[in-house]
Amino acid sequence: MPENPPPSVAKRYLAMILAGGVAGVLVGLAGVYGIATLTGNAGGDAACRPAVELARKLAPLAHGEVAAVNVAKSPLQLPDLAFQDASGKPLTLAHWRGRTVLLNLWATWCVPCRKEMPALDALQRELGGLKFEVVAINIDTRDPEKPLAFLKDIGVTHLTYYSDQSAKVFQELKLAGKAFGMPTTLIVDRSGCEIGEMAGPAEWASPDGVKLVSAAISSPD
Numbered sequence: 001m002p003e004n005p006p007p008s009v010a011k012r013y014l015a016m017i018l019a020g021g022v023a024g025v026l027v028g029l030a031g032v033y034g035i036a037t038l039t040g041n042a043g044g045d046a047a048c049r050p051a052v053e054l055a056r057k058l059a060p061l062a063h064g065e066v067a068a069v070n071v072a073k074s075p076l077q078l079p080d081l082a083f084q085d086a087s088g089k090p091l092t093l094a095h096w097r098g099r100t101v102l103l104n105l106w107a108t109w110c111v112p113c114r115k116e117m118p119a120l121d122a123l124q125r126e127l128g129g130l131k132f133e134v135v136a137i138n139i140d141t142r143d144p145e146k147p148l149a150f151l152k153d154i155g156v157t158h159l160t161y162y163s164d165q166s167a168k169v170f171q172e173l174k175l176a177g178k179a180f181g182m183p184t185t186l187i188v189d190r191s192g193c194e195i196g197e198m199a200g201p202a203e204w205a206s207p208d209g210v211k212l213v214s215a216a217i218s219s220p221d
Contacts, residue, residue: 050191051072051075051191054219055195058195064208066209066212067208068199069196076194079093080092080192081164082169084163094192096133098190099130099133100187100188101134102187104135108147114154116204117136117151119203122204125158133160135160137169138164139169140163141166144163147163178194187213189219
Protein backbone atom coordinates (compact mmCIF):
# COMPACT_ATOMS: atom_id res chain seq x y z
CA MET A 1 0.00 0.00 0.00
CA PRO A 2 1.40 3.47 -0.86
CA GLU A 3 2.35 5.89 1.89
CA ASN A 4 -0.46 8.14 3.15
CA PRO A 5 -3.22 6.62 0.96
CA PRO A 6 -6.71 8.18 0.79
CA PRO A 7 -8.99 6.97 3.66
CA SER A 8 -11.15 4.92 1.28
CA VAL A 9 -8.16 3.01 -0.05
CA ALA A 10 -6.83 2.42 3.47
CA LYS A 11 -10.19 1.02 4.58
CA ARG A 12 -10.34 -1.36 1.61
CA TYR A 13 -6.81 -2.53 2.27
CA LEU A 14 -7.60 -3.16 5.95
CA ALA A 15 -10.73 -5.09 5.01
CA MET A 16 -8.67 -7.32 2.68
CA ILE A 17 -6.19 -8.06 5.47
CA LEU A 18 -8.97 -8.93 7.92
CA ALA A 19 -10.74 -11.13 5.38
CA GLY A 20 -7.53 -12.96 4.63
CA GLY A 21 -6.91 -13.49 8.32
CA VAL A 22 -10.38 -14.90 8.92
CA ALA A 23 -10.04 -17.20 5.92
CA GLY A 24 -6.72 -18.43 7.24
CA VAL A 25 -8.25 -19.21 10.62
CA LEU A 26 -11.12 -21.10 8.97
CA VAL A 27 -8.73 -23.13 6.84
CA GLY A 28 -6.73 -23.99 9.92
CA LEU A 29 -9.80 -25.04 11.86
CA ALA A 30 -11.05 -27.06 8.92
CA GLY A 31 -7.82 -28.99 8.95
CA VAL A 32 -8.36 -29.87 12.59
CA TYR A 33 -12.11 -30.38 12.78
CA GLY A 34 -13.10 -31.11 9.20
CA ILE A 35 -14.96 -28.99 6.68
CA ALA A 36 -18.34 -30.59 7.45
CA THR A 37 -18.08 -29.47 11.07
CA LEU A 38 -17.50 -25.85 10.13
CA THR A 39 -20.16 -25.71 7.46
CA GLY A 40 -22.79 -27.48 9.54
CA ASN A 41 -22.74 -30.34 7.00
CA ALA A 42 -24.92 -28.19 4.76
CA GLY A 43 -25.23 -30.85 2.08
CA GLY A 44 -26.00 -33.57 4.60
CA ASP A 45 -25.39 -37.28 4.08
CA ALA A 46 -27.05 -38.36 0.85
CA ALA A 47 -27.67 -41.89 2.14
CA CYS A 48 -29.73 -40.42 4.98
CA ARG A 49 -32.16 -38.41 2.88
CA PRO A 50 -34.85 -41.13 3.19
CA ALA A 51 -34.63 -40.69 6.99
CA VAL A 52 -35.46 -37.00 6.61
CA GLU A 53 -38.45 -37.85 4.43
CA LEU A 54 -39.60 -40.34 7.07
CA ALA A 55 -39.09 -37.73 9.78
CA ARG A 56 -41.31 -35.33 7.84
CA LYS A 57 -44.08 -37.93 7.78
CA LEU A 58 -43.65 -38.66 11.50
CA ALA A 59 -43.72 -34.99 12.54
CA PRO A 60 -47.53 -34.91 13.14
CA LEU A 61 -47.10 -37.79 15.63
CA ALA A 62 -44.63 -35.83 17.78
CA HIS A 63 -47.23 -34.52 20.19
CA GLY A 64 -48.61 -35.17 23.66
CA GLU A 65 -46.11 -37.13 25.75
CA VAL A 66 -43.51 -36.95 22.97
CA ALA A 67 -44.16 -33.39 21.83
CA ALA A 68 -40.54 -32.45 22.56
CA VAL A 69 -39.20 -34.79 19.88
CA ASN A 70 -37.47 -32.79 17.15
CA VAL A 71 -37.68 -34.62 13.84
CA ALA A 72 -34.66 -34.50 11.53
CA LYS A 73 -34.60 -31.58 9.11
CA SER A 74 -31.35 -32.48 7.32
CA PRO A 75 -29.65 -35.82 6.60
CA LEU A 76 -27.28 -37.02 9.30
CA GLN A 77 -25.38 -40.29 9.60
CA LEU A 78 -24.73 -40.76 13.30
CA PRO A 79 -21.20 -41.54 14.50
CA ASP A 80 -20.49 -45.25 14.93
CA LEU A 81 -20.64 -44.96 18.71
CA ALA A 82 -18.57 -47.48 20.67
CA PHE A 83 -19.64 -48.96 24.01
CA GLN A 84 -19.96 -52.38 25.64
CA ASP A 85 -22.48 -54.82 27.01
CA ALA A 86 -22.73 -56.12 30.58
CA SER A 87 -20.05 -58.76 29.93
CA GLY A 88 -17.62 -56.17 28.60
CA LYS A 89 -18.05 -57.18 24.96
CA PRO A 90 -17.29 -54.19 22.68
CA LEU A 91 -20.13 -53.03 20.46
CA THR A 92 -20.82 -50.16 18.11
CA LEU A 93 -24.02 -48.63 16.80
CA ALA A 94 -23.42 -50.47 13.53
CA HIS A 95 -24.38 -53.69 15.35
CA TRP A 96 -28.02 -52.59 14.97
CA ARG A 97 -27.97 -51.89 11.23
CA GLY A 98 -31.17 -53.28 9.81
CA ARG A 99 -33.14 -52.38 12.96
CA THR A 100 -34.74 -49.17 14.13
CA VAL A 101 -33.20 -48.01 17.39
CA LEU A 102 -34.26 -45.73 20.21
CA LEU A 103 -30.82 -44.68 21.46
CA ASN A 104 -30.83 -43.32 25.00
CA LEU A 105 -27.96 -42.00 27.13
CA TRP A 106 -28.54 -42.10 30.88
CA ALA A 107 -26.75 -42.02 34.24
CA THR A 108 -27.71 -42.75 37.83
CA TRP A 109 -26.79 -39.19 38.88
CA CYS A 110 -29.39 -37.86 36.42
CA VAL A 111 -32.75 -37.71 38.23
CA PRO A 112 -34.86 -37.39 35.02
CA CYS A 113 -32.99 -40.38 33.60
CA ARG A 114 -33.88 -42.49 36.62
CA LYS A 115 -37.55 -41.55 36.30
CA GLU A 116 -37.54 -42.36 32.59
CA MET A 117 -36.09 -45.88 32.81
CA PRO A 118 -39.37 -47.71 33.57
CA ALA A 119 -40.94 -46.17 30.44
CA LEU A 120 -37.98 -47.26 28.31
CA ASP A 121 -38.21 -50.75 29.77
CA ALA A 122 -41.94 -50.88 28.99
CA LEU A 123 -41.34 -49.67 25.41
CA GLN A 124 -38.79 -52.44 24.90
CA ARG A 125 -41.25 -54.96 26.30
CA GLU A 126 -43.97 -53.83 23.91
CA LEU A 127 -42.04 -53.20 20.69
CA GLY A 128 -38.61 -54.81 21.09
CA GLY A 129 -37.67 -57.57 18.69
CA LEU A 130 -35.99 -58.26 15.37
CA LYS A 131 -37.00 -54.86 13.98
CA PHE A 132 -36.47 -52.60 16.98
CA GLU A 133 -34.51 -52.20 20.18
CA VAL A 134 -34.18 -49.61 22.92
CA VAL A 135 -30.41 -49.20 23.28
CA ALA A 136 -29.98 -47.45 26.62
CA ILE A 137 -26.31 -46.68 27.29
CA ASN A 138 -25.26 -45.88 30.83
CA ILE A 139 -22.45 -43.32 31.12
CA ASP A 140 -21.67 -43.50 34.85
CA THR A 141 -17.90 -43.09 35.09
CA ARG A 142 -17.24 -44.44 38.59
CA ASP A 143 -18.83 -47.45 40.30
CA PRO A 144 -19.82 -49.88 37.50
CA GLU A 145 -22.07 -51.84 39.85
CA LYS A 146 -24.23 -48.85 40.82
CA PRO A 147 -26.29 -48.64 37.59
CA LEU A 148 -26.83 -52.40 37.55
CA ALA A 149 -28.05 -52.31 41.14
CA PHE A 150 -30.33 -49.39 40.32
CA LEU A 151 -31.95 -51.20 37.39
CA LYS A 152 -32.49 -54.28 39.53
CA ASP A 153 -34.02 -52.24 42.35
CA ILE A 154 -36.60 -50.58 40.08
CA GLY A 155 -37.50 -53.83 38.31
CA VAL A 156 -36.09 -53.19 34.84
CA THR A 157 -36.06 -56.57 33.11
CA HIS A 158 -36.48 -56.01 29.37
CA LEU A 159 -33.62 -53.62 28.62
CA THR A 160 -30.22 -55.07 27.78
CA TYR A 161 -27.51 -53.32 29.77
CA TYR A 162 -25.02 -51.25 27.78
CA SER A 163 -22.41 -48.90 29.18
CA ASP A 164 -19.61 -46.49 28.35
CA GLN A 165 -17.63 -45.57 31.45
CA SER A 166 -15.55 -43.11 29.42
CA ALA A 167 -18.74 -41.18 28.47
CA LYS A 168 -17.20 -40.81 25.01
CA VAL A 169 -20.56 -41.58 23.38
CA PHE A 170 -21.96 -38.41 24.92
CA GLN A 171 -19.00 -36.34 23.74
CA GLU A 172 -19.29 -37.70 20.18
CA LEU A 173 -22.98 -36.87 20.03
CA LYS A 174 -22.27 -33.46 21.54
CA LEU A 175 -19.72 -32.75 18.78
CA ALA A 176 -22.38 -33.78 16.26
CA GLY A 177 -24.76 -31.28 17.87
CA LYS A 178 -27.03 -34.01 19.22
CA ALA A 179 -26.36 -34.03 22.97
CA PHE A 180 -26.61 -31.07 25.30
CA GLY A 181 -27.79 -32.65 28.56
CA MET A 182 -29.18 -35.77 30.12
CA PRO A 183 -31.07 -37.79 29.21
CA THR A 184 -30.44 -37.62 25.47
CA THR A 185 -32.54 -39.76 23.13
CA LEU A 186 -32.33 -40.28 19.38
CA ILE A 187 -34.52 -42.29 17.04
CA VAL A 188 -32.25 -43.96 14.49
CA ASP A 189 -33.33 -45.66 11.29
CA ARG A 190 -32.13 -49.00 9.92
CA SER A 191 -29.21 -47.37 8.14
CA GLY A 192 -27.89 -45.54 11.19
CA CYS A 193 -29.44 -42.20 10.20
CA GLU A 194 -31.15 -39.78 12.56
CA ILE A 195 -34.94 -39.65 12.43
CA GLY A 196 -35.46 -37.53 15.52
CA GLU A 197 -33.92 -36.37 18.77
CA MET A 198 -35.09 -35.37 22.20
CA ALA A 199 -33.41 -33.60 25.11
CA GLY A 200 -34.96 -34.61 28.41
CA PRO A 201 -37.22 -37.45 29.52
CA ALA A 202 -40.45 -38.70 27.98
CA GLU A 203 -43.13 -41.28 28.67
CA TRP A 204 -41.98 -43.44 25.79
CA ALA A 205 -44.41 -46.25 26.62
CA SER A 206 -47.42 -43.91 26.51
CA PRO A 207 -49.86 -44.25 23.58
CA ASP A 208 -48.22 -41.19 22.00
CA GLY A 209 -44.73 -42.67 22.32
CA VAL A 210 -45.72 -46.13 21.11
CA LYS A 211 -47.54 -44.69 18.09
CA LEU A 212 -44.57 -42.54 17.07
CA VAL A 213 -42.01 -45.33 17.46
CA SER A 214 -44.27 -47.91 15.80
CA ALA A 215 -44.61 -45.65 12.76
CA ALA A 216 -40.82 -45.34 12.56
CA ILE A 217 -40.39 -49.12 12.77
CA SER A 218 -43.02 -49.95 10.15
CA SER A 219 -41.73 -47.49 7.55
CA PRO A 220 -40.68 -49.05 4.23
CA ASP A 221 -36.99 -49.12 3.28
